[in-house]
Amino acid sequence: MPTTTRYRPRWAALAVLLTAEAMNLLDATIVQVAGPVIHDGLPGPAADIPWFSAAYTLPFAALLITGGRLGDVFGRAKTFKIGVTAFVLASLACAAAPEAALLIGARALQGAAAALIIPQTIGLIRALFDGAELAKALGSIGPVMGLSAVAGPLVGGLLTQALSWRAVFLVNVPLGLAVLLAARFLPEDKAATRPKLDLTGTLLVAAGAGLLVYPLISPGGTAWPLLAAGAALLVGFGFQQRRTAAPLVEPSLFAHRGFPAALAGSLLYFAVMTGLMLLVPMRLQLGEGVDVRTASLTLLPLSAGLAVSSWVAGSWLVPKFGSRVMFAGLGLLLAGILAVAGGVTPALALCGLGMGTFTVPFFTAALQRVRPHETGSAAGLLNAVQQLGGTLGVALFGGLYLSSGSATTAFGVAAGVTVAAAVAVVPLSSRRGR
Incomplete structure (x- = not known):
């Protein structure tokens, strides 16, 4: 361990990093329940509701890898502090916004700031700990993420009901200020060799993703041309990555079919997972007239099922049955979606059980064939694709519900995407290595 960090209060520094992780996850999920109420308070088209979520996750996904590179270049602690400061200021701007566009x-801006924060956490944890303590520190991330994902919709609903939707964004202010005050415990750390920034690749992937998301939320006569343009830019990004000297993505990751399959599976699965957590509250509030607190409480069975099944899968199912558990998880998720589509809202618990049963073996299988020097790039790319999948799910399912006035079509598409995810991850169940 570097001598500069030996005598630092390392566990206090870890608490700072975990709080930042929690702040990001809370902000990504807290708006999903509050969206219809925000729409009532800031009049505008109903298509604004999915944008309240997608506007955050889209820049977060597109800038995540570049944010990690900025930490390598300028220092992870410095980049982390800049990101948290920008996040707090953007949260204040959200709370004070007088209209939906603002x-x-x-x-x-919040999503862009989060892209500066989150990539630094793993690097800073590695700078603070080694050996058994490093494993313990990294192991603490999972429970914090799970708790934050569970708490987000619930906190969003309760705050909105008790105070105002603006309080949903003000939660970030004391959390962010506490992180900044305690950030003095963080050591400075940067890459031994200064990497180059691929700004062209960043612009291509951001523009391509944006052109795919926009027509899904706001369909019109230009939808297909925009989708085609977005797809063309992402294809161009793929060719550009092969020719650039400092690619965002490690090209060797695609030498084996397993990792592309993991990316496809991640995109499809997280589209369903995130889209459902927006679609269900929208149907309850806009279609059935329930209040925001009731809508948030309705998601608790899903969150509880996810938490329980993640533990069971990690401690028993995956060690005994391996990656085949993924398909059991997707089967449970599919059954839950079909039941919820038929009006059986308590079946959200079945969705949660499926989600937890899938995610643990999926990430294990996705990274098991990755070589050590590819780990950072693989983890960053999987995280970015996960966020992009969530954005597309919010756009697709939210847009389908708002355009049709019925959730039935959206749930049907979610079921189809779940089946597609199962097909996509078949190569991950192979026992063959590289």
Whole structure:
């Protein structure tokens, strides 16, 4: 361990990093329940509701890998502090927004700030700990993420009901200030060799993803041309990555079919997972007229099922049955979606059980064939694709519900995407290595 960090209060520094992780996850999920109420308070088209979530996750996904590179270049602690400061200021702008367009713009700034924060946490934890303590520190991330994902919709609903939707964004202010005050415990750390920034690749992937998401939320006569343009830019990004000297993505990751399968599976699965957590509250509030607190409480069975099944899968199912557990998880998720589509809202618990049963073996299988020098790039790319999948799910399912006035079509598409995810991850169940 570097001597500069030996005598630092390392566990206090870890608490700072975990709080930042929690702050990001809370902000990504807390708006999903509050969206219809925000729409009532800031009049505008109903299509604004999915944008309240997508405007955050889209820049977060597109800038995540570049944010990690900025930490390598300028120092991870410095980049982390800049990101948290920007996040707090953007949160204040969200809370004070007088109209929907300004709120959506402030949400985009929040997502960009989060892309500076989150990639630094693993690097800083590695700078603070080694050996058994490193494993213990990294192991603490999972429970914090799970708790934050569970708490987000619940906190969003309760705050909105008791105070105002603006309080949903003000939660970040004391959390962010506490992180900044305690950030003095963080050591400075940067890459031994200064990497180059691939700004062209960043612009291509951001523009391509944006052109795919926009027509899904706001369909119109230009939807297909925009989708085609977005797809073309992402294909161009793929060719550009092969020719650039400092690619965002490690090209060797695609030498084996397993990792592309993991990316496809991640995109499809997280589209369903995140889209459902927006679609269900929208149907309850806009279609059935329930209040925001009731809508948030309705998601608790899903969160509880996810938490329980993640533990069972990690401690028993995966060690005994391996990656085949993924398909059991997707089967449970599919059954839950079909039941919820038929109006059986308690079946959300079945969805949660499926989600937890899938995610543990999926990430294990996705990274098991990755070589040590590819680990950072693989983890960053999986995280970015996960966020992009969530954005597409919010856009697709939210847009389908708002355009049709019925959730039935959206749930049907979610079921189809779940089946597609099962097909996509078949190569991950192979026992063959590289």
